[in-house]
């Protein structure tokens with residue numbers, strides 16, 4: 001029996017630890033370390049794993065070895081291994097490395113767009129058009145991220161209408177899903193609910209995902225709001241790894257283990273084995289010499 005509130009009975013989790021999680025880590029991981037992490041994640045039941053990012057190594061050195069990572073992992077059938085592709089150069093490299101899926105990433109805030117990808121929102125859309133077209137021509141699905149949907153580190157408040165406009169544009173260009181990024185974790189249930197109410201008045205729930213950072217401990221509460229609005233796709237990061245290099249102070253993503261613990265206890269099916277995921281979270285935390293950011297992970301290991 002599913003939870004008494006009107007929530008989806010099944011949800012899909014995008015594990016972003018190997019990308020969003022590692023892109024801001026001070027301790028650089030070797031290709032082999034990343035491959036070990038991704039291969040371990042592949043054995044947990046996850047079906048969507050973001051494995052790397054084809055961005056400028058001058059901007060994000062931690063992702064410089066994404067091609068070697070994608071070509072070295074032990075791919076498992078039924079798992080989509082994705083990568084970020086900000087431009088045609090990124091897409092070409094991602095296709096050469098056989099990414100199963102790619103993602104373009106824009107923002108709802110002009111300042112963040114400039115700081116993150118060095119162009120305006122409008123210019124970013126112009127850049128994405130050939131990327132999306134070429135990916136589709138290669139039969140590679142394209143996801144889209146929008147950063148700063150609930151607040152911007154440079155501008156503060158972001159208007160929900162701006163998020164709606166960018167979402168509609170990216171979906172109309174052929175992205176199969178828009179992942180709404182609370183980049184600095186300032187979203188609260190009230191703000192998340194207001195944003196989703198507007199978006200869902202014009203877009204179907206199955207075109208949206210939530211990508212919550214846990215800076216203020218609100219990520220899981222916001223996910224619950226998302227579930228109650230019918231959202232069934234969520235991004236999370238094993239051990240709560242992460243942070244965005246262009247959003248100072250942003251802490252990690254919502255920990256995958258915490259998300260899974262909540263979903264399991266709401267009888268919502270994900271197909272993922274929590275115990276296996278907890279072990280992966282523990283190992284990567286030890287490897288990075290950082291505290292495991294997953295509360296459920298720490299509690300269940302204790």
Ligand SMILES: CC(C)(COP(=O)([O-])OP(=O)([O-])OC[C@H]1O[C@@H](n2cnc3c(N)ncnc32)[C@H](O)[C@@H]1OP(=O)([O-])[O-])[C@@H](O)C(=O)NCCC(=O)NCCSC(=O)C[C@@](C)(O)CC(=O)[O-]
Nearest residue numbers: 054055056059086089090105116117118145147181183244
């Ligand atoms: C977008 C660019 C490339 C524009 O960067 P640019 O400087 O405007 O671009 P450019 O075309 O003038 O190129 C500059 C240099 O980068 C190289 N270059 C150009 N493109 C590539 C590429 N694809 N791969 C490798 N190298 C590349 C290019 O060859 C050139 O090299 P140089 O001639 O100086 O030696 C740059 O701004 C960049 O790489 N930004 C990275 C931003 C990033 O990765 N941010 C983190 C991910 S987004 C995020 O975390 C948020 C999210 C998704 O998780 C959701 C949320 O929480 O909000």
